[in-house]
Amino acid sequence: MSDPTRPAQPRIIAVANQKGGVGKTTTAINLGAALAEEGFNVLLVDLDPQGNASTGLGVGVEERQYTTYDLLLEEVELKDVIRPTKTEGLWIAPATTDLSSADIEMMANEKRSFLLRDALRQRAIDSWEFDFILIDCPPSLSLLTVNAMVAADSVLVPLQSEFFALEGLSQLMLTVRQVRQTANPNLRIEGIVLTMFDIRNRLSQQVERDARETLGELVFRTIVPRNVRLSEAPSFAVPVLEYDSMSRGSLAYRALAQEMVYRKEPATT
Numbered sequence: 101m102s103d104p105t106r107p108a109q110p111r112i113i114a115v116a117n118q119k120g121g122v123g124k125t126t127t128a129i130n131l132g133a134a135l136a137e138e139g140f141n142v143l144l145v146d147l148d149p150q151g152n153a154s155t156g157l158g159v160g161v162e163e164r165q166y167t168t169y170d171l172l173l174e175e176v177e178l179k180d181v182i183r184p185t186k187t188e189g190l191w192i193a194p195a196t197t198d199l200s201s202a203d204i205e206m207m208a209n210e211k212r213s214f215l216l217r218d219a220l221r222q223r224a225i226d227s228w229e230f231d232f233i234l235i236d237c238p239p240s241l242s243l244l245t246v247n248a249m250v251a252a253d254s255v256l257v258p259l260q261s262e263f264f265a266l267e268g269l270s271q272l273m274l275t276v277r278q279v280r281q282t283a284n285p286n287l288r289i290e291g292i293v294l295t296m297f298d299i300r301n302r303l304s305q306q307v308e309r310d311a312r313e314t315l316g317e318l319v320f321r322t323i324v325p326r327n328v329r330l331s332e333a334p335s336f337a338v339p340v341l342e343y344d345s346m347s348r349g350s351l352a353y354r355a356l357a358q359e360m361v362y363r364k365e366p367a368t369t
């Protein structure tokens with residue numbers, strides 16, 4: 101491909117934050133949809149036993165014959181796990197509650213931290229020509245999240261614009277450093293994206309100031325506002341870009357995709 105923004109290898113991005121309810125799944129779904137809208141081929145890997153990304157993209161439990169659990173622990177191939185979504189260019193490797201026992205079951209495996217990396221390297225996925233693989237992580241720094249970080253090129257961190265938002269971040273960064281030291285020296289921070297931002301709330305503005313002061317360039321210019329359309333879209337089983345294309349949530353995730361793709365040098369540490 102001559103398009104310079106088109107990665108030669110799929111760019112693998114783990115969407116991670118050990119706090120729940122900060123916008124990981126919303127970001128994975130809608131950033132994925134925005135990239136697909138740009139013409140990229142995107143695979144979303146659902147690595148959360150709650151399977152919210154799978155549900156939010158309309159893959160019902162009965163359609164999840166093979167899941168990321170099978171991928172990690174049953175040697176089922178990625179090509180048999182991947183399902184299309186209603187969004188053109190966006191595929192998903194779904195998850196079910198089976199995945200909740202994966203952490204314990206993986207412990208027995210010598211290659212326990214490398215299971216996802218190896219699964220994503222299967223040659224069979226070449227035929228999909230994925231440009232981006234987004235991994236929706238569970239709300240913990242468990243072995244599942246470590247698997248995502250080992251498999252990934254970078255980590256994208258949604259940060260909810262609320263008090264204490266920055267508190268969990270040092271723990272997350274510590275895990276990133278540990279993964280770098282052991283299994284994946286090239287792991288980068290893709291960036292930190294402020295989510296659920298309320299412009300009328302001084303606290304939101306304070307969190308933004310603090311984040312930009314301490315984290316500088318790592319924080320995306322794009323901010324995702326609190327937008328009810330974003331929370332409604334999953335019950336219609338589509339990304340917000342399809343549910344309400346011109347909503348503020350849609351505009352924000354399109355802007356985030358643009359910023360991520362066209363920014364010259366992705367940020368490091």
Ligand SMILES: Nc1ncnc2c1ncn2[C@@H]1O[C@H](COP(=O)(O)OP(=O)(O)O)[C@@H](O)[C@H]1O
Pocket residue numbers: 119120121122123124125126127152239295296297324325326327328330331332349
């Ligand atoms: N920017 C936003 N505006 C309004 N609601 C949001 C926004 N981002 C996420 N939500 C809602 O907040 C809840 C938690 O978001 P989710 O993406 O599931 O977080 P996580 O995956 O980190 O647990 C969900 O109900 C989601 O629909």
Ligand SMILES: [Mg+2]
Pocket residue numbers: 124125126148152237
């Ligand atoms: Mg989630």
